[in-house]
Amino acid sequence: MPLSPPAGLAFEDSTLFLDLDGTLFELDDCPGAVCADAQTRLLLDTLLDRLDGRLAVVSGRSLAQIDGMLGAVSRDIWISGSHGGEHRWGGVTISPPRPGQLDDVAARFCAFADEHPGVLVEEKSLGVALHYRMMPQAEADAVALAHELAESHGLFLQQGKMMAELRDAGSDKGSAIRAMMAHPDLAGTTPVFAGDDLTDEPGFAAVRDLGGHAILVGEPRPTAATYGLRSPGDLREWLWEALA
């Protein structure tokens, strides 16, 4: 059953958490090509103002990637990157050391990509991802390699949309949202989280536990979200309408 869009956004007492890829931004064949256009930057600026600063991004991207994708407005947004592994808010950045095993993983992923034209390797601060969106027939071998390396290197296998990523275990978008909501500036507000992927489900569960609202962006599927919007374009339009 498709979920209904939320009626509106209560700007005076909400904290808005946004996932990026597949939620604020349409998916692209090339992860490095995704970047906010002028209209989306204006949207984020306007949301920040109306929410009195209570705007957060919760993403699998690294902090550095998020800054590059969003531009200057990124500095004023509460950010949790790397699937809850690194954070920047209240002027404080927390980014743990990069697991040393990732160098070997990156080399193995690059060798795989060399043998499978169209497969891409994405190096992040706390993870390495193997993308097969442009070569879906490589999925089984790519995922098998990721499983093998996760096992041999003691890393967590994070699967996403047409990609497999290795990173440290111990965090997810639920833990990220809970940590931000415990901050005195956000505690007591109503969390609203929009996401699209299975990796967003712990975030949906967290906001519902905290009395908030979860919005699934994309095709209907089993989910903890209670509201739905069909696409990133629909999410941006819904946000503009809420602001009007």
Ligand SMILES: O=P(O)(O)OC[C@H]1O[C@H](O[C@H]2O[C@H](CO)[C@@H](O)[C@H](O)[C@H]2O)[C@H](O)[C@@H](O)[C@@H]1O
């Ligand atoms: O948590 P998110 O902000 O949704 O980030 C999740 C992953 O998104 C990116 O990969 C996805 O988007 C790419 C660009 O549209 C697409 O090519 C890829 O197939 C998707 O899986 C990003 O590259 C990853 O690092 C993020 O973990």
